[in-house]
Amino acid sequence: MEKISRYILVFIAVLTLAIFLPKLYWMAFEKPVWKPFVQYSCINNDFMIQRIREKKWMDTKGKEYSREEYEQTLPMMFFKQLLASGTMPDSINGTALDMRAISREKSFFRLKASEIDAPCPDLYPLFESWSGRAKLELPEDFFRITWRIEFIEASTNKLLEEKSQLFSAALFHNGFSFPAKLISGLPTPRKTCDEGYLIVDSKDQLFHLKMIKGKPFVKKVDIPEGVKFRHISCVDFKNKDFYAYLFSDKNEIYILTQNDYQVIKWLIDGYDLANCDLKIFGDLFNYTVAIEVNDRIKMIALDKQFQVVNTYGEEWPVKEDMLEGRIFASLFPAQLSMTSDNSKFIRFYFSPSNGFNWIFVNLLLMTFHFIWILRRKAKLKNHLADLVIVVLSGIFGFIAIHLFQNKFFD
């Protein structure tokens, strides 16, 4: 019993040390990685790069620009600055510039991997889309979708049977198969207007649901054959070109156009929902897509017909490639973490160290322990399990077996 309890303690200590020692190491030695800020220029038809740490502005060919020149190559991004300095052009590529049009077409969208692998709420507010009021108001009830759609009044926590039946029937008559796999909308009154929710049913069909004058509006959306949406992000852009960005389980990006419900695929490679940070900058002439992973960025410029016009990629060394990262990989065989940059769930995330240098350190620690056993003239067979623990878990196990000593079992 004592032996079992000791090994449990050693296991708990290894687990604890594998979480906290690497964390403390990186807190002490991690250096910031300065990523470039890349934007597509409708003037140069090239990507413009801002290197923040070096305070350099350049294009992809390495030509350097002053800050003012750089801003002039990106008039859609810096139009307020250019207006202030009087250097805003009247037209670009034959298109006259209208400030209202620039403002209307400007959009920004960001989606982190951690927003996809995250807990979802079970209830949503369905706003009145045509309330006739200037501002949206939070409804008194929230809906959930189980074997039907149910509305529950928040102040009384009571089911609104009539409304539930009305909306359930509307969904059912449009071919909705309960329950829902995915519900996406903008559940906030802080938006310009309400467009309800996009809902994927249990058969991977896509539906648009909103409430107009208290009545259900349901539209089944035709989607390409075989496409299964894994994530949908509804947007509220000023130009009202589309309802949402949709992401398939094959990491494809689609948009759903507003009113005519066209599902259009963007021809973009290299995006992975599981670990990429996606940014999409929209302006009067282009959409610039930035796909960022830990160690690289891929930029894709699209025209307003969503055709790829240019691409750019860049890589940079990550902390694991630097000296402190190599020392880390020698000292620690692995790292455990309760959190991840790619998820909002708390789990035990295990990341083994790069390379195999840690094996030598583990063997060295095992040798130390072996010598320690010999010097104490202890029976080797009583310490075999400890030696195996040190070989497998390295410094974590070494500390753990010395904290919870095997002293009494000789």
Place this chain on the structure above:
Amino acid sequence: MWKSVFYKEWLKTRWFMVGYTLLGVLCIGYLFLTLKHSFAFTGGKNVWFTVLFQEQQFYSLLKYVPLAGGLTIAVAQYLPETINKRLKLTFHLPLTENKVLLQMQAFGAGCLLISFLMFGGLFTGFSLIYFPIQMVTNSVVTILPWLLAGFAAYFMIALIILEPNWIFRFCYTLIGVFFLTIYFNSAGATAYASANPVLFILTALLSVVFVFSAYRFRKGEV
């Protein structure tokens, strides 16, 4: 014989146990009084909205209540045993040493379980007045690691108190404190859903670890 051991433990811990349970019930009472006030003054829809979409945990007051329980019961139960090494008297009972120790531990853990079940029942019952079952389930999933932390703290404190060597006691405290933080990561509701089964197993494993320091205690390690 187990009845006598339980009675001995009850005599040591009863007022701490009653006091802690009362405080816990008062905390839950205060929590739902605050919630009732929020429903009356800001409206149910706004309360639901902040809980669902702004990661507001209306039950955050309960975060360290189970931890405090684990600490209280463990100190009340084991600290008297270390004074003048009274625990050694227990080892003269006509029972195997580990059996006595495990009965003591079972008593403490059982007391905590009764308190936590009471808290859980009150919390769930009151929550269902204000929220639908999905939101209540999500709250319980979020609270579960805090409850497990209460048990883990109890087991770790028992280990630390019974350890006879002050240096090791300090080291165990360090490991214990770091280990307990894994139950308290800042996260949204249900973020612990997939970690909870693992935490449950780890906590269950911890239930026997104090046998190790009790062994050192009775062997007179210093």
